[in-house]
Amino acid sequence: MSDKEPIHLEQRTQDGARKFSPTAARNRAPIAEVLSPLLLKDARVLEIASGTGEHALYMCALRPDIIWQPSDPDADSRASQADWAKDSGGNMRPPLDVDVMQSGWAAKLPPFDVIYCANMIHIAPWAATEGLAAGAQDSLKSGQLLILYGPFKQGDDTAPSNLDFDASLKSRNPAWGVRDLEAVKHIFELHGFNSLQQSVMPKNNLILVFKRV
Ligand SMILES: C[S@@+](CC[C@H](N)C(=O)[O-])C[C@H]1O[C@@H](n2cnc3c(N)ncnc32)[C@H](O)[C@@H]1O
Incomplete structure (x- = not known):
């Protein structure tokens, strides 16, 4: 990752170190x-791109049974995650440096039941x-879940706020942008996942749940 990009x-x-x-x-x-x-009882969750770490801590407080592994390629974000983890009962683990653009990133990690991003x-x-x-x-093994949260483009049904967000992202970096829902589903299908669930979330976001075939 470039240090200069937001x-x-x-x-x-x-x-x-703690970010809000x-x-x-x-x-x-x-x-x-x-x-x-x-999340099944005692699930081991790998979070990709945990940012400040606040989602991780919130889930760990709600579900003391689970193990939550935060990660991020950004060192300041990992420092924030490590600081927030002190407030967990130990089930929010010290963050890992994971960049999903590095091929083979998963091979160096222990097994998980769910991946969330x-x-x-x-x-x-x-x-x-x-x-x-x-x-x-x-x-992931057969039956395990990959869960995505964020904004998506949905053809003519795309929310105007997501079109504005897309333009704003592209003005910062032409390689960024709100992703097309069908293109995202297609990529996960090509990689051995079935689309299991789609939940409409506040502010025109979605949660997509994919199940490993
Ligand atoms: C907008 S923040 C989202 C943080 C958090 N998940 C949330 O929803 O609040 C985007 C995060 O993606 C991370 N990120 C960017 N490129 C990545 C990559 N190639 N692999 C893993 N994480 C990446 C950034 O470091 C940053 O923490």
């Missing part, structure tokens, strides 16, 4: 409402979506 487009505050995302503060409860029932594929090149799908294919 990794988020919001105003975050910070206390020591206003977006995560808003969306963590509705995300958790959909996510939690999908929020708000990454639009603020990274399309190769990150392909890399996420390829690594998830390597990592």
Whole structure:
């Protein structure tokens, strides 16, 4: 990753290493409402692109039985995740440096039951979506889940706010952009996943659940 590129487009505050995302503060409860029932007891969850780490801590407080492994290629984000992890009961693990654009990223990791990734594929090149799908294919076994959260383009039904967001992303980096829902589903199908569930979320976001064949 380039050090000069922004990794988020919001105003975050910070206390020591700990970062606060206003977006995560808003969306963590509705995300958790959909996510939690999908996680079996004692599930081991790998989060890709954990950002500040606030989704991770929220899920760990809600579900003390699970093990949540945050990750991010950005060192400042990992420092924030490590600081937030101190507030968990130990089930939020020390963050890992995972960049899904590095081929074979999953091979160096222990097994997980679920992979979760929020708000990454639009603020990274399309190769990150392909890399996420390829690594998830390597990592997950039949029946296990890959869960995505974020905005998507849905043809004529695309929300105007998501079209504006797409233009704003592309003005910062032409390789970024709100991804086409069908193209994302197609990539995961090519990598051995079936589309299992699609949940409509606040502010024109979706949760997509894919099951490893
Ligand atoms: C907008 S933030 C989302 C953070 C968090 N998931 C959330 O929803 O609040 C995007 C994150 O994607 C990470 N990211 C960008 N490219 C990546 C890549 N190739 N592999 C893994 N993470 C990446 C960035 O470092 C950043 O933390």
